[in-house]
Amino acid sequence: MFAQIIVDVPAKGTNRLFDYLIPPSLITTVEIGSRVEVSFGGRVLQGYVVGLSRESNYEISKLKPITRVLDVEPPLTEELVSLARWMSDKYLCHIAAALGVMLPGALKGKAERYVVVNEATVSSADSSLDESLVQTSGQDTMQAIMTFPIQQSILSYLRSKNKVTLPELLDTFAEDIGTVKQMFESGVLQEVQAVRDRLAVRKVLTVFAKFGAEHLREVAEKLPAQAHKQKDTLLAIAEHDKPLRVTELNELVPGAAGAARTLANKGLIELKEVEALRDPYAGRKFVRTDALQLTSDQQIVFQAIEQAVVASYHEVFLLHGITGSGKTEVYLQTIQSCLDLGREAIVLVPEISLTPQMVERFKGRFGDQVAVLHSRLSQGERYDEWRKIKRGLVKVAIGARSAIFAPFKRVGLIIIDEEHESSYKQEETPKYHARDVAIRRAELNDAVVVLGSATPSLEAIHETDYEQDGTGRFKLLSMHNRASGGLLPEVHIIDMRDELKQGNRSMFSKGLYKAIEERLHKKEQTILFLNRRGYATFVMCRTCGYVAQCPHCDISLTYHQKSHAMRCHYCGYAERELKRCPSCDSEHIRHFGTGTQRVEEELYKLFPSIRVIRMDVDTTSAKGSHEKLLTAFRNKQGDVLLGTQMVAKGLDFPDVTLVGVIAADTVLGLPDFRAGERTFQLLTQVAGRAGRHLLPGQVFVQTYMPEHYAIQASSRHDYAAFAEHELEARKARGYPPYHKMMLITFMHEQVPPLIRAASSFADELRKRGAALSMRGDSQLPCLDVLGPVASPIPRIKDRYRFQCVVKYRMDTLASQLVAETAELFEERLAKEKIGFSVDVDPQYLM
DNA sequence: TTGTAGCGCAGT
């Protein structure tokens, strides 16, 4: 039998199948989806089995065998393997990269090299040494006598330590390199390679009783008085009647760990290392909740989705529900239906809104059937949650983007909450969009996809046949009322230009100031939102306007409070805080502190007694701090919750009646065709935090562009008006969703060769596009190549960047054309060392 | 990606 393997080397030359022999001993364990150890081009690495066959086209005598299977059960399924191939086509990434992103970090095995003693040769080597002592004379004998103890000490060194690397050995026996060499030549020592996982399965020392409880009690009673520890321990074990962790035992009987060892020696119990799953939510009680009575809106939506789930009919629903309309309850109940059918469900949530509150709702309803995957878990915890899924111990996976790869076997329902969030697009290779992967995965499983949002992306709304031109693939479901029956908050747009004219130079308008003051009186709470973008923490000289920049990246350095350093966001370059301006020597150089810090200071100035809880990168970096701050706010230990994106989404506090947006238009100024969409989404989301329960809410939006349609529409809670306007604009300019897009970036240390290569690449692509249009599938050009132009960040890590934007109609053809052209240029780009990357459906054109 | 073979150049 032969296995077709993708080796874990994401590179052009290795992005293909390699045949390997399956040794007879492994024939029953190697499956499609297995992770195996293979030797490949003089080294050992991990590979993924993506196919099995009885024949090989490769010369069989040259095939190498699979040396080891790395997991008890294959970590991937056939379905995930086929999904990886699809991703590789769609996103022009290496299959190894696509497979890699599906596995938890713990399973990225890397080869380790170390020196081993070939025990079989040792005795013969010793005896040959003895012989040489007898047979030879003079210098040879002297040498043998000299090296013999050295050999012995090398051997005992290696036997005492495990996994000694060659450099380590040479370092330790630096004086005797000659002897070490000899030992390698004679075969006594060997360097071997083996794949080792980044992380081991956690083992816990566990007590197993070897006799029944009755017998143990009897023995315990007979123990001498001074052995009371042993007696207590034994009784505790007898009491428990199940295998017990030593740590638990120690809690019951302090000092039991020692006694347990003695008892084990007496043969009464056994101590064994047992595989354990770390539970990040261990010891936390979740209050069980039952299904709520659905509102009529919810009921209609629920029935539509449930019907498809029950019928196992692949369908994509776009659930447009205003903030507070109760989307989560609909999710919970549809998931229940899915589980009732014996199928599993995946719930994707943007990282930022995967709050404890959210987890609680799912754990509360489905208990320990839920696995949670988010970035704040340690690698070990993440691995264990993943294994729960893999082993079928849970039926629901909730997590951020990469949870779409949860290794379930029969996915019946995939829910993507806040579908419009750009964080569903991975910015690193493989640059996949979880929404598209979800739809593909659902197709493969006859599963249902629910995309939920209060502000659907234009891509999604376009797919619902919004314009009734028959192009839609999604079914639109809507919920226009808040589940609580409450009203959407009243939104006031405040023209900051007027404020300035009236002499108000503070960052708070009079209206917002008054509103905050009022909440303080009424003991109600306020959320203040500050968009991070635009309020960068750069360092500027107030005398000459000098801005500290990264010497490698053409981007401003960011000031870091903690280390008093200025850091580059892109390459990590850091230098110490400046006391004087390097350009004009002025002392008036200072950082424009994180926007939130400035706002906080100002708040304390305006309202000396105010209690502000600030949430930004600085205050939430420690593990669990995010949760702590939110709990404090919930317990009304703060009057104001001030923060960046983190406070914009998903939070639900009953006493929040005021939301203030300090500067609504910072995003609008960015050179991005999605700027309007982002602004609308953000404002709508933030506004949705106010007045979610009994108390009515109020929102103040401060802006310098009050007439902008995104701001206007969001203030009226009018998604339809916004969508109509925005779609019109996109259509006119040929942007998504009417055209698809690809961003091709070229990178090099020097500009001229970079421009030359990028230009000829663009020309070639245009030529091919034109040739294809000529063949007449469509009258319109199927491909429009813009650029090359300098990227918005023109240099990163000393490499200049130029980019081409490709707009196109049919995605497979365009990907193919780009792939072909890339292949054609492969040699040239490699030779000139020009970096090249493709982003399909980019979220940001930079 | 990485190990190696092949090549040229410098240093002994």
Place this chain on the structure above:
DNA sequence: CTGCGCTACAAG
């Protein structure tokens, strides 16, 4: 002539 660095190339 050895040794090191660079490049090109292949990997089952």
